[in-house]
Amino acid sequence: MTFFLNNCGIICALGDNVMQVRQSLLTEVHSGVQMTDAWSKTQTLPLGIVKSDLPDMAHLPIRLRSRNNQLALVALEQIRPAVTAAINEYGADRVGIVLGTSTSGISGTELALRDYAETGKLSADFHYAQQEMGSLAECLAYELQLSGPAYVHSSACSSSAKAMASAARLIKMGVCDAVITGGVDSLCEFTVAGFSALESVSKQICQPMSANRDGINIGEGAALFLMSKQASNIALVGWGESSDGHHMSAPDPTGIGATLAIQQALQRAHLNASDIDYINMHGTATLQNDAMESRVIHALFGDQVLSSSTKAFTGHTLGAAAAIEAALCWICMQDDNPHGQVPAHLWDGALDPELPILNLSRADSRLGRPLRYALSNSFAFGGSNASLILGRTEQASA
Numbered sequence: 001m002t003f004f005l006n007n008c009g010i011i012c013a014l015g016d017n018v019m020q021v022r023q024s025l026l027t028e029v030h031s032g033v034q035m036t037d038a039w040s041k042t043q044t045l046p047l048g049i050v051k052s053d054l055p056d057m058a059h060l061p062i063r064l065r066s067r068n069n070q071l072a073l074v075a076l077e078q079i080r081p082a083v084t085a086a087i088n089e090y091g092a093d094r095v096g097i098v099l100g101t102s103t104s105g106i107s108g109t110e111l112a113l114r115d116y117a118e119t120g121k122l123s124a125d126f127h128y129a130q131q132e133m134g135s136l137a138e139c140l141a142y143e144l145q146l147s148g149p150a151y152v153h154s155s156a157c158s159s160s161a162k163a164m165a166s167a168a169r170l171i172k173m174g175v176c177d178a179v180i181t182g183g184v185d186s187l188c189e190f191t192v193a194g195f196s197a198l199e200s201v202s203k204q205i206c207q208p209m210s211a212n213r214d215g216i217n218i219g220e221g222a223a224l225f226l227m228s229k230q231a232s233n234i235a236l237v238g239w240g241e242s243s244d245g246h247h248m249s250a251p252d253p254t255g256i257g258a259t260l261a262i263q264q265a266l267q268r269a270h271l272n273a274s275d276i277d278y279i280n281m282h283g284t285a286t287l288q289n290d291a292m293e294s295r296v297i298h299a300l301f302g303d304q305v306l307s308s309s310t311k312a313f314t315g316h317t318l319g320a321a322a323a324i325e326a327a328l329c330w331i332c333m334q335d336d337n338p339h340g341q342v343p344a345h346l347w348d349g350a351l352d353p354e355l356p357i358l359n360l361s362r363a364d365s366r367l368g369r370p371l372r373y374a375l376s377n378s379f380a381f382g383g384s385n386a387s388l389i390l391g392r393t394e395q396a397s398a
Contacts, residue, residue, distance in 0.1 A: 003168040010223045014314055018078065025332075032313055039188065045192065048219020055074060060143075063130060067186040068104050068135070068186040069135065071222040083180060092147050096167065096179040097180045099184060100158075101159060103187075104131050111123075153166065156318065156381040156384060158380040159183055164227070164326065165236075182320075184319070199215070200216055200249075201216060202285060205312055207312070208285040208290055208312065209358070209360065217315040233333075233334070239268060242257040251379055253288065254292075255292045264387070276305055277367055277373050278308075279308075280328065280343070284309075308344060308360060310325055325378075329390050335370075340369050340371045341365065375389050
């Protein structure tokens with residue numbers, strides 16, 4: 001069975017829709033990460049912030065009003081005609097929602113607690129349910145009046161990859177005919193302070209795989225797909241999931257779990273390593289994660305396949321990262337990219353002698369033909385690993 005990714009909606013630091021993101025990613029080739037103190041009052045940090053106006057939430061119950069859900073509504077609006085058509089064709093109980101997030105509405109709770117400290121009472125527009133992980137799926141189900149399965153994965157950076165795998169399983173089992181899937185995460189002081197406390201946050205635009213890498217840039221955004229059995233030009237052809245069980249925040253340096261996830265994805269897609277045209281690395285620019293991933297990629301794929309981390313473009317969007325990075329692959333696989341341009345690896349070019357050599361892409365890197373298969377890796381805290389393979393289908397024009 002094929003799980004087609006019929007439509008994609010996206011908002012992140014690179015832009016508010018597919019066309020804007022494509023322009024920033026492939027034509028202008030510039031980072032969306034900017035210096036700001038918006039979420040870290042004691043210091044200025046590079047963050048991938050969405051700066052555009054977000055939709056009004058007055059029509060939603062108070063419990064569903066959060067910045068996280070606003071980002072989701074922006075992405076949803078971009079695919080809404082297709083979603084509406086799916087609902088009309090299959091029924092409200094046959095369209096599911098499976099999403100990933102890690103922050104939900106925590107930023108709203110931060111504001112509410114600040115108000116409480118000053119006034120002694122919580123504001124009328126706050127409800128504790130805004131920070132519940134399930135709020136994201138509940139919001140879209142309410143917005144679309146859906147009665148099919150609606151739930152959220154929250155496994156740090158692998159959240160939305162696991163959500164997309166779960167969406168495919170719902171279709172495979174016959175529970176749903178179509179699923180809205182992807183991920184959303186919004187910035188908040190809690191995550192910025194938390195990663196800073198772990199000494200994992202860089203004070204410059206991150207440098208994945210560089211000898212000078214010193215941590216992540218946190219970002220925010222949303223990417224939603226309509227996945228269904230209805231044929232289209234891009235599909236989720238494989239996925240793999242594993243768990244290291246090694247450490248709360250550090251990856252297993254041997255890369256066993258990451259290797260298993262990639263191998264499962266290849267097996268499920270009935271592909272060999274040589275079939276992969278491009279790898280979107282997890283590439284966080286932390287010392288241990290980049291070291292582990294580079295060794296795994298080199299062991300499985302050698303030094304020929306074009307690879308890059310796109311986190312210097314968007315920031316690390318945590319629970320939304322896998323979906324946003326899958327969306328970047330989806331964008332590059334469209335018919336309007338006939339020469340197979342892939343996202344550049346933005347960094348300072350300083351090779352780390354401790355890491356194996358990879359074929360890191362440049363702004364002018366092209367396959368000379370359409371991009372056929374892309375692998376996207378997500379290796380999260382707690383050793384939660386997930387890899388997705390997107391592929392062009394027979395519906396795609398040559």
